[in-house]
Amino acid sequence: MKLPDFLRLLFKGPTPKMMAAQLRQPSGMLAKRVGERMNAANRFLYDATWRALQLRDGMSVLEIGFGNGLFFPELAAKAKDLKLTGLDFSEAMMKEAKARNPELVKNGSLALHFGSSEHMPFADGSFDRVYCINVVYFWEDPAAHLREVQRVLRPSGQFIAALRTKATMETMAFTRYGFTKYEQAEWESVLRTNGFNVIHAERLQEPEIEFEGGRYTPESLVVVAG
Helix, strand or coil: CHHHHHHEEEEEHCHHHHHHHHHHHHHHHHHHHHHHHHHHHHHHHCCCCCHHHHHCCCCCEEEEEECCCHHHHHHCCCCCCCCEEECCCCHHHHHHHHHHHHHHHCCCCCEEECCCCCCCCCCCCCCEEEECCCCCCCCHHHHHHHHHHHHHEEEEEEEEEECCCCHHCCCHHHCCCCCCCCCCCHHHHHHHHHCCCCCEEEEEECCCCEEECCEEEEEEEEEECC
């Protein structure tokens, strides 16, 4: 980090551009704080997404962009003998998640991987469910990621994406930097263009959240595709 950026961060906090970069790929001195803030901001969306997963005993489930892994123990308790896998683009979050979940990793219930969803290190047809929460904004080439999601899903598998609407995202200053924003019809069009069928979409009004000094009442989407 350059000295002017460090001093600005030290005395005034991150700029919107810095915050956008951290949300995309948490790193350095801000990573731990960003992971904790994401947990608080995304709690409601995790509950909504898990309902949409419709988990059954023995399923194999992949989360893309798992952050610091706080929610994996709760997910593991949703059904018996779940096989959980996480893939994240941040080495800092990978370390945090491993430190938080030693028992799940040790007993084989959870496998954590560092990497991009453009090139997933998994065999074809590995998962019954693939999901991500507030991740698709960062896919510069959605087709590349969605091809990989299709490849790793089993024939009857489903992909669940949770995202906040374009109207909501545009109220947040940091989303001007590197975010692709979608309304429901736009995201569904991306899915259909890339070979998915939209099975169900739910619009949600979230409770008010505080994030980096601002207060927001987000509107969100949980879209199930197969």
